[in-house]
Amino acid sequence: MDDETKGKVKEALLEMEEPVHILIFTSKDNCPMCDDTVKIAKEVSELADKLTFEELNLESSKDIAERFKVDKTPAMVLLKGKDRNGSYMGIRFFGIPSGYEFTSLLDSILTISHGNVGLSDEAKEYLRNLDKDVHMQVFVTPTCPYCPRSVVLAHHMALMSDRITADMIEAQEFPELSQKYQVMGVPRTVINEVHHQEGAAPENMILDLIRKA
Known part of the structure; x- marks a missing residue:
């Protein structure tokens, strides 16, 4: 990040209320984006006292990877707390959150920290009782301007229910998954392996898919 970007990120992170810990899982083999992913987390964590990060080898x-069901790298797991023993919120990033997806990372950090979920009252009530x-x-790519909207929506839904796990997956880094789920364009949201929605769909459309899942 350049100095101007760091200044804007630092200002945004002033809204943090509770601490957030970023767990990053990396591997030595077949992970060309691991170093850059760690660099992003390190740079961001240096801009806020309430934000910390920890790198773990998959x-x-x-044992820790199994706790969060992490099976590929690079992976980020966001926890509410000061360390790896913090509360798991069901929010994960697989692949580097760069480009437009950097905003998704910041939003998830802030929303975990202050708890202000951007969903309708109807959605909150439904998800609480899931x-x-x-x-x-x-599924996203760093150059997709519409993708953060879908990632943020999924992550906010995960924050409303401990029955939901929501992942950002960088499609180009995991081509086998992209092929498995027939990702021809992004964003593409896949729910419980079988239901899917292309494009930055609104809240009500994603809720309908969850009801069908």
Whole structure:
């Protein structure tokens, strides 16, 4: 980040209320974006006293990786708290959150910290009473200007229910997943493996998919 960007990010992070810890899982093999992902987390964490990060090797930290069901790298898991023992909020990033997706990372940090979820009252009520597990995967690319809207929506939904896990997945870094879920364009939201929505769909459309899941 240049100095101007750092200044803007630092100002935004002043809104943090509770501490947030970023767990980054990396691996030595087949992870060309691991170093850059760690660099982003390090730079951001240096701009706020309430933000910390920790790098873990996926192979040597299998017990922690299993806790958060992390099976690929680079991966970020955001926790509400000061360390790895913080509260898991169901929010993960697979692949580097760069380009437009950097805004998704900042939004998730801030929303975990202050708890102001940007959903309708109807959506909040439905998600609070969710009676099934939901896995949301939002496929993105760093150059997609519409993708953060879908990632932010999924992450806000995860914050409303401990039954939801919401992932940002950088489509180009994980081509096998992109092929599996037939990602021809981004954003593409996949829910519980079978239901999907292309484009930056509004809240009500994603809620309908969750109801069907």
